[in-house]
Amino acid sequence: MTTMDARSMGTSVRRIEGPDKVTGTATYAGDSVADGTLVLHPVQAGVARGEITAIDTAAAQALPGVVAVLTHRDAPTLGDTGDPEHRVLQGTTIHHRGQYVAAVLAEHAEVAAEAARLVVVTVDENPSTTGFDPDAQAYTPSALANGQPPDSGVGDPDAALAAAPVVVRASYATPMEHHNPMEPHTTTATWVDGRIEVFEATQGVESSRQTLATLFDAEVVVHASHVGGGFGSKGLHAGTVLAVLAARTVPGRPVRFALGRRQMFETVGYRPATVQHMALGASRDGRLEVVTHDVVGATARYKEFVEPAGGSTRSMYAAPHRRTSHRAVPLDLDGPTYMRGPGEAPGSFGLECAMDELAVALDLDPIDLRVRNEPEVHPENGLPFSSRGLVECLHAGAERFGWSSWDRTPRRRLVDGWWHGVGVGCGTFPTLRFPGSAAEITFTGGRYVVAIGAADIGQGARTVLTQIAADALGVDVGSITVEIGSTQVPVGSIAGGSAGTASWGSTVVEAADRFRDKYGENPDDGDHADAATPDNPWAGEYAMAAYCAQFAEVAVHADTGEIRVPRLLGMFGVGRILNPTLGRSQLQGGMVWGLSMALHEESVVDPRFGEVINHDFAGYHVASNADVRVVEAEWIDEDDPYINPMGAKGIGEIGIVGVSAAIANAAYHATGVRVRSLPITCDDFLTSGLL
Amino acid sequence: MSTTIPLTITVDGEPRDLDVDPRTTLLDALRDRLGVTSTKKGCDHGQCGACTVLLDGRRVLACLTLAVAKDGADVVTANGLATDGELHPVTEAFLANDAYQCGYCTPGQICSAVGAIDEARQGMPSAVTSDLTGEVTLDRTEIAERMSGNLCRCAAYVNIVSAVEEASRA
Ligand code: FES
Ligand code: FES
Numbered sequence: 001m002t003t004m005d006a007r008s009m010g011t012s013v014r015r016i017e018g019p020d021k022v023t024g025t026a027t028y029a030g031d032s033v034a035d036g037t038l039v040l041h042p043v044q045a046g047v048a049r050g051e052i053t054a055i056d057t058a059a060a061q062a063l064p065g066v067v068a069v070l071t072h073r074d075a076p077t078l079g080d081t082g083d084p085e086h087r088v089l090q091g092t093t094i095h096h097r098g099q100y101v102a103a104v105l106a107e108h109a110e111v112a113a114e115a116a117r118l119v120v121v122t123v124d125e126n127p128s129t130t131g132f133d134p135d136a137q138a139y140t141p142s143a144l145a146n147g148q149p150p151d152s153g154v155g156d157p158d159a160a161l162a163a164a165p166v167v168v169r170a171s172y173a174t175p176m177e178h179h180n181p182m183e184p185h186t187t188t189a190t191w192v193d194g195r196i197e198v199f200e201a202t203q204g205v206e207s208s209r210q211t212l213a214t215l216f217d218a219e220v221v222v223h224a225s226h227v228g229g230g231f232g233s234k235g236l237h238a239g240t241v242l243a244v245l246a247a248r249t250v251p252g253r254p255v256r257f258a259l260g261r262r263q264m265f266e267t268v269g270y271r272p273a274t275v276q277h278m279a280l281g282a283s284r285d286g287r288l289e290v291v292t293h294d295v296v297g298a299t300a301r302y303k304e305f306v307e308p309a310g311g312s313t314r315s316m317y318a319a320p321h322r323r324t325s326h327r328a329v330p331l332d333l334d335g336p337t338y339m340r341g342p343g344e345a346p347g348s349f350g351l352e353c354a355m356d357e358l359a360v361a362l363d364l365d366p367i368d369l370r371v372r373n374e375p376e377v378h379p380e381n382g383l384p385f386s387s388r389g390l391v392e393c394l395h396a397g398a399e400r401f402g403w404s405s406w407d408r409t410p411r412r413r414l415v416d417g418w419w420h421g422v423g424v425g426c427g428t429f430p431t432l433r434f435p436g437s438a439a440e441i442t443f444t445g446g447r448y449v450v451a452i453g454a455a456d457i458g459q460g461a462r463t464v465l466t467q468i469a470a471d472a473l474g475v476d477v478g479s480i481t482v483e484i485g486s487t488q489v490p491v492g493s494i495a496g497g498s499a500g501t502a503s504w505g506s507t508v509v510e511a512a513d514r515f516r517d518k519y520g521e522n523p524d525d526g527d528h529a530d531a532a533t534p535d536n537p538w539a540g541e542y543a544m545a546a547y548c549a550q551f552a553e554v555a556v557h558a559d560t561g562e563i564r565v566p567r568l569l570g571m572f573g574v575g576r577i578l579n580p581t582l583g584r585s586q587l588q589g590g591m592v593w594g595l596s597m598a599l600h601e602e603s604v605v606d607p608r609f610g611e612v613i614n615h616d617f618a619g620y621h622v623a624s625n626a627d628v629r630v631v632e633a634e635w636i637d638e639d640d641p642y643i644n645p646m647g648a649k650g651i652g653e654i655g656i657v658g659v660s661a662a663i664a665n666a667a668y669h670a671t672g673v674r675v676r677s678l679p680i681t682c683d684d685f686l687t688s689g690l691l
Numbered sequence: 692m693s694t695t696i697p698l699t700i701t702v703d704g705e706p707r708d709l710d711v712d713p714r715t716t717l718l719d720a721l722r723d724r725l726g727v728t729s730t731k732k733g734c735d736h737g738q739c740g741a742c743t744v745l746l747d748g749r750r751v752l753a754c755l756t757l758a759v760a761k762d763g764a765d766v767v768t769a770n771g772l773a774t775d776g777e778l779h780p781v782t783e784a785f786l787a788n789d790a791y792q793c794g795y796c797t798p799g800q801i802c803s804a805v806g807a808i809d810e811a812r813q814g815m816p817s818a819v820t821s822d823l824t825g826e827v828t829l830d831r832t833e834i835a836e837r838m839s840g841n842l843c844r845c846a847a848y849v850n851i852v853s854a855v856e857e858a859s860r861a
Contacts, residue, residue: 014786021794022782022801024729024769031728039723109723110714182733182741182844183795228731228795229844261734458793458845581789585847589792592846617738617842626839628848 003647008467008477012581016462026226029186029201030258038067040246040257041112043102043119045094048128048332048610052092059118060104065111068249071102075245078215084303085335086215088241095302096334097610098266100238105246128332131607132298134275138327144308152314152380155321160290164281168358173677174346175602177271179339180622183228184259185268187243191251195219196244203230204494205453209487211236225485227457232338237268265615269337272298274309276350286364288319288373299328303335308343312428313351318375332610340593341656344429352425352661366424367394378543386542386642389573393549396636397571401551410672418555421670427657431544431649432499435533438490439511442528447481448473453492454484454504459652460582467578468505468646472512498650507533509645538642546649547573550658554666561685565595565663572635575649583651587633590655596623598660599679698762702727703771711758718742718753729770729798740841743799744768750806769798781805781858790854792845800841804855807837829859
């Protein structure tokens with residue numbers, strides 16, 4: 001078993017669509033503006049739960065420039081996708097504040113917005129619960145969002161905790177967070193002769209096509225040549241359904257619905273809040289006897305999504321006794337969804353902070369503690385690891401970061417009024433391959449055209465698929481044209497789960513092998529071959545995942561408690577990096593997400609109204625340029641022949657994992673103040689009495 | 692129909708006539724009325740910078756600018772920065788430094804960077820400038836500060852700063 005030879009893979013080919021992006025000529029879903037495009041503005045529920053008793057649209061309809069007003073009264077019955085979020089305008093029940101209850105279609109945006117304000121919706125309000133209380137009545141979900149069982153266990157963890165010489169018990173909290181890609185969700189839809197054509201901001205054209213085809217029982221074509229970020233939020237949400245419902249009323253005319261930033265906090269999902277109860281028991285020499293990770297998380301009452309926050313604890317460290325559990329508290333909010341590093345990002349905050357607390361309790365270097373508990377095989381299912389770079393990442397990262405030059409005692413370094421400290425946090429993310437893609441390679445005009453319905457959401461799919469195809473065919477990248485981002489090319493699985501490149505790439509390699517088998521080195525014009533995603537023969541034989549060790553230096557102002565992160569270093573074990581420049585950009589981006597999660601991000605729900613009150617960029621701070629100082633992403637050499645022919649592990653999520661713990665641990669090292677709730681803010685230090 | 696007002700603005704070197712609702716922002720006028728989609732809408736609230744254009748040479752947020760107030764103005768988007776088919780040095784530096792991922796914030800970042808470099812050349816201080824009367828040196832801290840009105844959720848910040856640094860020395 002070997003990985004394929006690399007000529008272009010591993011080199012920094014520039015982004016193929018770069019010239020279009022830097023001039024703004026790359027077209028996103030809202031840029032395909034044809035003449036006569038109508039603009040949609042939604043009317044949204046003002047309560048969290050209730051029944052609509054009346055809708056008065058007369059004033060809106062009378063406004064010049066209004067083309068149509070849609071309500072549940074005239075909406076067709078939609079097909080069932082099994083997702084309650086897709087049942088748009090299907091009845092009178094309100095499940096969450098911000099739910100679409102009507103919509104206006106008008107010639108221009110100003111008129112549509114004004115008309116939407118004139119629609120009067122009368123509602124019988126029902127009592128609701130929208131504030132997350134981790135001590136509230138919780139239930140055991142049948143499965144976590146990633147399909148894994150909610151609970152897992154080995155041995156007798158409670159007895160082991162009672163017997164362990166050193167025990168750390170602590171609870172950690174992560175808040176609700178919103179993805180906020182810079183491009184708001186946008187749909188431009190046209191309905192002609194029973195066929196729907198949609199330009200869509202989506203992470204998967206084929207999954208969007210399938211959903212719309214089921215809902216509307218029609219032929220559907222979806223295009224997404226460029227997508228302005230997704231981070232998990234760009235599945236198919238209610239807004240797309242609303243736009244297509246509207247397009248149905250004006251056959252032949254394009255309808256555009258671009259969400260406003262505030263709607264991004266109401267209708268396209270979020271990372272749900274968690275509280276994680278951790279307990280670690282160890283021998284005095286730092287060997288874990290027991291790890292337990294019990295998670296209580298928020299979900300939506302009308303749409304279940306349970307964040308798998310304890311998932312990575314199942315594989316991170318060896319311990320003979322172990323337990324993870326997940327309980328869900330239902331709220332009358334819109335549905336949570338996957339957000340960069342789902343499960344692992346919040347879960348690593350709990351586990352990796354607890355590991356740091358254990359290192360302190362044992363008076364052991366936190367790196368040594370982790371190295372001592374490196375498992376030989378997957379600690380729950382016993383599978384060998386296809387490759388596991390955690391220890392090497394810890395050592396290489398520590399070396400590069402200058403870890404050993406820091407005294408481990410907290411509150412030792414005060415420089416110009418700032419307490420400085422360093423911390424480490426580790427992480428993992430599964431290496432997956434999604435089935436169901438197809439790739440076609442055609443030789444035409446002296447070039448190889450490689451077609452697969454992949455999505456480029458900023459990760460660089462167009463570019464790395466070109467490199468993979470070039471190496472698989474044994475030609476230069478200049479002879480390859482990759483066609484992606486449409487359902488008019490063979491199907492592609494979603495850009496998500498850090499599995500996009502692995503899934504599409506494996507499929508392209510298979511098609512390239514068939515092409516060469518059929519036509520050899522000198523094909524004729526028009527020769528073509530295709531292939532479906534091959535199964536990975538090693539799938540049940542090895543545990544496959546990416547690993548990282550994240551290092552942070554933190555400075556906390558001695559008087560104000562202001563916290564800054566002057567330096568982050570991430571060391572990654574992710575197999576072969578297909579394009580160092582693009583890979584580094586993506587990993588650094590993930591790390592900045594970790595910084596942003598650690599210090600800035602929190603969606604605050606007003607429990608009286610069920611509304612996120614900080615619903616814009618003034619209230620919901622995402623890391624800005626000045627928040628980011630030195631951020632370095634590096635990787636170890638890792639050859640993994642079992643994961644896919646390219647030997648590449650997905651890198652979309654692993655960048656964020658472990659960062660918030662590294663920062664919290666560094667803040668403890670800097671100040672002696674242990675913060676167990678994100679985001680970490682000035683008041684955590686000011687109220688500690690320690691500054 | 693509501694009242695509309697005629698005006699002319701020059702966009703990327705071309706005079707364009709249009710009739711707008713007085714509520715129409717410059718951003719919507721460019722994108723929806725003139726089909727100039729180089730400039731993006733990220734928030735419509737003046738909070739993200741995606742809509743940044745150069746208006747009479749200065750960087751402004753098109754979403755906070757009413758089109759009717761800008762009759763006769765000269766607007767340059769990221770697509771209008773090239774001269775004689777040569778990419779602008781800032782544009783070139785963004786390509787060379789991989790200072791973008793999804794590309795959605797990028798036209799705004801580039802217009803903002805052109806404006807920021809110009810402001811620094813004119814000696815305008817920022818919140819992190821220590822000497823308010825001397826010349827401004829665009830080091831990484833200055834650049835990060837001056838570019839903080841442009842959010843990038845892909846978080847290409849490290850590379851954006853490198854690109855602006857490189858372009859400012861050109
Ligand atoms: S769209 Fe203008 S600042 Fe965000
Ligand atoms: S490149 Fe995606 S938001 Fe900046």
